[in-house]
Amino acid sequence: MFNWMRNKRMFVLMIVFIVFVAVMGFSIGDRKKLTWPENFVLDSSALAQEVFYRPAGYIAGLFKDLSNLHDVYKENEQLRLAAAAYARDSIKYNFIESENKRLQEDLDFKNRQKLLYQYNYIIAQVVAVSSNPYDATIRINQGSKDGIKPNMVVVTPKGLVGIVSRVDPFYSSVMPLTELNENSTSKPAATVLGKEKESFGVIESYHSDTGKLTMTKIAENDPIAPGDTVITSGLGNVFPRGMVIGKVDSKQVGDFGLTLTATITPAADFDHLTEVFVVENPETGESGQ
Incomplete structure (x- = not known):
């Protein structure tokens, strides 16, 4: 019962604080000079926003960085596969080219010797x-x-x-x-x-x-x-x-x-x-x- 009453009071105080800030906003209007209670309330609210906003920004940035890191990892995997395929195809091509050259030399030798x-x-x-x-x-x-x-x-x-x-x-x-x-x-x-x-x-x-x-x-x-x-x-x-x-x-x-x-x-x-x-x-x- 006591905990419920305490939570209820906190809830009421938060509502009052929000209403007070809203009223202050409307009451300030176009005034260029504020009273010290008004400055205190605005500064307090700004500090509270900074305290809550900065960690939230860090967390959002962290998730974005993790997403980018995953994309970079996938791109690196694709590049590694492409590099491996290129190396394999290059070896195969060089082998075939060398074999064709050798067989052509064999054929030329055979034809040349048959003429002699x-x-x-x-x-x-x-x-x-x-x-x-x-x-x-x-x-x-x-x-x-x-x-x-x-x-x-x-x-x-x-x-x-x-x-x-x-x-x-x-x-x-x-x-x-x-x-x-x-x-x-x-x-x-x-x-x-x-x-x-x-x-x-x-x-x-x-x-x-x-x-x-x-x-x-x-x-x-x-x-x-x-x-x-x-x-x-x-x-x-x-x-x-x-x-x-x-x-x-x-x-x-x-x-x-x-x-x-x-x-x-x-x-x-x-x-x-x-x-x-x-x-x-x-x-x-x-x-x-």
Whole structure:
């Protein structure tokens, strides 16, 4: 009962205060000078409005800022998605462009070689490269079902890769030039492009420490010189004629001073093999002639 009476009194006082302020407003009218009670009431009411209005303004501003923050977050999410899609599409485009360029180079090489020599070229994908240092063979996805036979030569548009060492129905193994050594049974007979009738040698071995090939059995008066392009001569009925082996780095006097040896930088990139060509001679059905 006491609480109700107290609340009732407060309510009545608030009503009286509001009415008093309203009456004061009407009574002031156009007067320029106010009494001190009137100034006190106006200042008190202004202070009360400021006390209540400022927190309300802060709260309203806070909700507006939260709404703006949510919009910014949504925009950032959309920008992140767009950036990710752009990066993905750029990678895909660059991959397709690179692949098209590589395949176009392969096609140009195949057409160019067919004009020079009557060889068929069977394109194959490299599916595996052995990490075994004692058996560093390369596996390709063409086999006997595709006409592949042992001792067929394998090349890229850049140069000679090696020869087919084993044939399965759907896959084949290739022995690369990097496995050449003194005990190898199949060694390319070589000559110099533009000097085919004057130069001759044999690609004897590959040195993994330098990444170079050694060409031996070169005549003392052979015109071979640094910078020359070394190609297969076609002799020996294994490696067909005209396959680029590499470029001459230097030449030295060989054993007993009777012959020369040359250091050759291989043309093929053995670390980045993707597509290769298996060379077939249409006259014999094999790689040599």
